Amino acid sequence: MSDANVMKLCEEREKRYIQAVSLEQPDRVPHETRFGEYWAIDYAGYPIKGSTVDPKIMGEAMEKLARDFATDTAPFLFSRNPLFYKSLQSQSFNEGKTGIMQHPEVCCMKTEEYDELIADPFKCIVDRILPRVYKALDPANGSSSVSLVRAMSIQNDMNTPILMEAARVSQKYGLPLTGGGLVEAPMDYIADMIRGFSAITMDIRRQPEKVAAAAEAVMPLMDRLAAQLPAVPGKLVSMPLHMPVFMREKDFAKLWWPSFKELVERMAARGQYMRIYFEGDWTRYYDYLQDLPKGRILGVFEYMDHQLAKDKLGKVMCITGGYDVSLLQYGTRQAVIDEAKKQMDILAPGGGYIFTVSKGITYPNDGTPENVKALYEFVEEYGKY
Structure with a gap:
C-alpha cells in the first residue's frame, strides 16, 4: 500500500473515531x-520477563497485533519499567518472578496528617508521601536527587524508543494513536x-x-496535570476510576463525586476529550453520569445493562x-460472535458507540488468538x- 493510501486510511479511521466520541454516526461502528x-x-513468541x-x-x-487483528486504532502497549521502580526502591510497584508487575497496597500517610495534606497537598506529597512510596527519595539517604535523575534516565531510555516504535507501526498500518496521557x-x-484501600475505607466512615x-x-x-495533556479531538486523556463501586451511594455523592465532576468539567472546558474507565458495575450511578459534559467522554464500562x-x-x-472478555478464552467462535451481535444491535443505532471488550486482554490466558480474530473481523463487517 502506498504512503498516500496509508495516510488516507489513517485519516478515515481517525474521523470515524472522532465522530463516534462526539456522539455522531460514522459510516460504520469503530472498533479498537x-x-x-x-x-x-x-x-509474539517472547517470554514476558525482560521483554x-x-x-x-x-x-x-x-506490529504483529496491527497486522493480525482488525482494528481502527494503533495497538499501543503500555509498560511499567521494573528497573525504574527498583531504582527508586518503590513500595507500590514491584516485579514478580514471571516479570509481571505487582501493585501491593501501601499506606503512605498517617491518619493525623490529613490536615497537612488539605492545607498544602503539593508540599505534603513531596515532603511526606513520595519518600515513603519511594525509599530512594528519602532525604535522609543523602542521595535523593541523584536517585531521581537516575530513575528518570532509566524511564526515558525505555519509553522514548517504545513511543517511536508505536509511531512507526501507526504510520505503517494507517492506525491512529488515540492516547493522550493519564x-x-x-x-x-x-x-x-x-x-491505600483499607485505610481510605475506614476514613470514609x-x-x-x-x-x-x-x-x-x-x-x-x-x-x-491534566492541563499539560492534549486538548484535541482524537487524543483522549485516560482516567481509570476505582473507588465508587466499593462505596455507599450517599458517600459517593458527598465525598467522591464533587471533585471528580469539577475535574471533568474543567477538562471539557479546555477542549479535552476523555477516555474514562468505569471499572466494576456503575449502574446505580447512571443518573449522576447524565450531568457530565456531553460529547467529550468515551465511557468504557466493565459491566453494564446495555439497554x-x-x-x-x-x-x-x-x-x-x-x-x-472471558468469552474470548472459554467461548466457542459462534458464542463470541453471537454476543457481539447482541450488544451491537442495542448500542450501535444512532452512533455514539465504539466496540471493544470490557477489560484489557492483558494476560496470556485472557483470550485465544482465534477468538479475538473472529470477534473483530465480525465487528468490522x-x-x-
Whole structure:
C-alpha cells in the first residue's frame, strides 16, 4: 500500500473515531482492541520477563497485533519499567518472578496528617508521601536527587524508543494513536497512592469530612496535570476510576463525586476529550453520569445493562466496553460472535458507540488468538450503518 493510501486510511479511521466520541454516526461502528503488553509479548513468541523493557520486542509485538487483528486504532502497549521502580526502591510497584508487575497496597500517610495534606497537598506529597512510596527519595539517604535523575534516565531510555516504535507501526498500518496521557480522579489518587484501600475505607466512615476536604484539595493538582495533556479531538486523556463501586451511594455523592465532576468539567472546558474507565458495575450511578459534559467522554464500562446504558447515557457520552472478555478464552467462535451481535444491535443505532471488550486482554490466558480474530473481523463487517 502506498504512503498516500496509508495516510488516507489513517485519516478515515481517525474521523470515524472522532465522530463516534462526539456522539455522531460514522459510516460504520469503530472498533479498537485492548491488548495488554503481557498477552501481546506472549503472542509474539517472547517470554514476558525482560521483554517489556526491550523496545525492539515491544515494537515487534505491536506490529504483529496491527497486522493480525482488525482494528481502527494503533495497538499501543503500555509498560511499567521494573528497573525504574527498583531504582527508586518503590513500595507500590514491584516485579514478580514471571516479570509481571505487582501493585501491593501501601499506606503512605498517617491518619493525623490529613490536615497537612488539605492545607498544602503539593508540599505534603513531596515532603511526606513520595519518600515513603519511594525509599530512594528519602532525604535522609543523602542521595535523593541523584536517585531521581537516575530513575528518570532509566524511564526515558525505555519509553522514548517504545513511543517511536508505536509511531512507526501507526504510520505503517494507517492506525491512529488515540492516547493522550493519564490523570486520576482526586479521591482515587488519595486511595491508590496515599492511603491505600483499607485505610481510605475506614476514613470514609470515621472522618468523612477530612476525605472530602482532601479530595477537593488534591483536585487542582490533578487539573494542573491534566492541563499539560492534549486538548484535541482524537487524543483522549485516560482516567481509570476505582473507588465508587466499593462505596455507599450517599458517600459517593458527598465525598467522591464533587471533585471528580469539577475535574471533568474543567477538562471539557479546555477542549479535552476523555477516555474514562468505569471499572466494576456503575449502574446505580447512571443518573449522576447524565450531568457530565456531553460529547467529550468515551465511557468504557466493565459491566453494564446495555439497554439501560444506551437509554440513560447514549446522549451524554460515547459508550464502549461491556463485552465479557472471558468469552474470548472459554467461548466457542459462534458464542463470541453471537454476543457481539447482541450488544451491537442495542448500542450501535444512532452512533455514539465504539466496540471493544470490557477489560484489557492483558494476560496470556485472557483470550485465544482465534477468538479475538473472529470477534473483530465480525465487528468490522457487521458494524456498517
